[in-house]
Amino acid sequence: MRGAPMKTIVRRGNPVWVLGLVLLLSACQDRDAWKPGMPLAKEKVKIAVIYPNRIDEDSGYDYAHHMGILQMRRELELEDGQIIQKLNVFEEDAGMTENAMKDAIREGAHIIIAPSWGYMDACEKLASQFPRTIFAHSMGYKYNESNFTNYFGRIYQARYLSGIAAGLKTQTRRIGYVAAMGKDNSEVSGGVNAFALGVERVNPEARIYVRITYNWYDPLEETLAADYLINLGCDVIAQHCNTAAPQEAAQRAGVWGIGYNTDMSRNAPGAVLTSVVLNWGVYYTRLARSVIDGTFTTAPYLGSLREGMVGITPLAPELAAPGTGERIAAERDRITGGSFDVFEGALETNDGRVIGEAGKRFPDRAILRDIHWYYRTVIETNPSP
Numbered sequence: 001m002r003g004a005p006m007k008t009i010v011r012r013g014n015p016v017w018v019l020g021l022v023l024l025l026s027a028c029q030d031r032d033a034w035k036p037g038m039p040l041a042k043e044k045v046k047i048a049v050i051y052p053n054r055i056d057e058d059s060g061y062d063y064a065h066h067m068g069i070l071q072m073r074r075e076l077e078l079e080d081g082q083i084i085q086k087l088n089v090f091e092e093d094a095g096m097t098e099n100a101m102k103d104a105i106r107e108g109a110h111i112i113i114a115p116s117w118g119y120m121d122a123c124e125k126l127a128s129q130f131p132r133t134i135f136a137h138s139m140g141y142k143y144n145e146s147n148f149t150n151y152f153g154r155i156y157q158a159r160y161l162s163g164i165a166a167g168l169k170t171q172t173r174r175i176g177y178v179a180a181m182g183k184d185n186s187e188v189s190g191g192v193n194a195f196a197l198g199v200e201r202v203n204p205e206a207r208i209y210v211r212i213t214y215n216w217y218d219p220l221e222e223t224l225a226a227d228y229l230i231n232l233g234c235d236v237i238a239q240h241c242n243t244a245a246p247q248e249a250a251q252r253a254g255v256w257g258i259g260y261n262t263d264m265s266r267n268a269p270g271a272v273l274t275s276v277v278l279n280w281g282v283y284y285t286r287l288a289r290s291v292i293d294g295t296f297t298t299a300p301y302l303g304s305l306r307e308g309m310v311g312i313t314p315l316a317p318e319l320a321a322p323g324t325g326e327r328i329a330a331e332r333d334r335i336t337g338g339s340f341d342v343f344e345g346a347l348e349t350n351d352g353r354v355i356g357e358a359g360k361r362f363p364d365r366a367i368l369r370d371i372h373w374y375y376r377t378v379i380e381t382n383p384s385p
Helices: 002-010 017-034 062-077 094-106 117-128 153-171 187-203 219-231 245-253 281-292 324-336 364-369
Strands: 047-050 083-085 111-114 135-140 148-153 174-179 207-212 236-240 256-260 272-278 302-304 310-312 377-382
Touching: 047 062, 047 094, 062 236, 062 281, 083 094, 094 111, 094 117, 111 281, 117 135, 117 148, 148 281, 153 187, 153 236, 153 256, 153 272, 153 310, 153 324, 174 187, 174 219, 187 207, 187 236, 187 324, 187 364, 187 377, 207 219, 219 236, 219 245, 236 245, 245 256, 281 302
Parallel strands: 047 083, 047 111, 111 135, 135 148, 148 302, 174 207, 174 236, 207 377, 236 256, 256 272
Antiparallel strands: 272 310
16 A cells, blocks of 8 residues: 555646655654664754743753753753653643643654643553653652553652751741642652751751742742741741742841752842752753663652762751751761661651651652651641631
């Protein structure tokens, strides 16, 4: 059947049309010749990134991923045309998400990078429809055995270290935490708890006051939440939300802060002690290289301090309390050396329960998906529903 249409077209005398069809079929055949697990020439690989918001220095989370993509491009020496970007793809809109991914595939993407929780189901669905495209989803838990994987970092390790900086700096023993989501989101509540454990390590009397915005990206609500916590007497403001608004609020109030996603000392140099960051380029370089050399697998990736996937930015020497660097270095060594990993032992919650067992570490699943509680030193400030 493949030969019959060509003969008919030739009789019509349209060689340009024929040439175009031949080139299209050739391109399709070349793409069909590759599948995940096979080597792919570096100059041929195309990578699409789906961003939930815009990309600029103030976009926080999206910008951090963009910087990771730029790091990958530099390290692998890829060309501009090998990166496809889809901006402002709202994760709440399943149709928009799927269409953005399908557009990227039509543009030749071999890899779809989906760095937001709400993209998970679209990745799962389209991975079965497009078996010759790799889908890599950040923060989720779903994957398959052929072309769908997930990735994240042990951000709780960096949260713990930042808690040490906050605990040594506070004078009121009240530390604020602007959280995008509540205890239903294990990533956020786990970060709060890891931070609280770091604070407690150096300042057992300090308490963590959490204010939830119920939105990943909302500068106004983030500002209001930070102001609320500052009015409660919090003199250090940490955050798990996308913009630098809480740090800017801290600077205006003359208190200190712990940034997130990017080095927020750029936004509030008079307040930020350090920022908690995920170095996404570590994974993106690893992912693209595995596709190029044919070693790609769908085994989920969870990077740590040891690999440089997570970390904190350099301390502000003029702001951090004396001895902070040394205390953080000692705790970092405990974590990277394997003798400690934040979530271990029996931990008391703020409602009187005990989670975990003495002498045992929490399994990854419990840390990533099951932390729907707050540590005993955490105080919730949102009105009860």
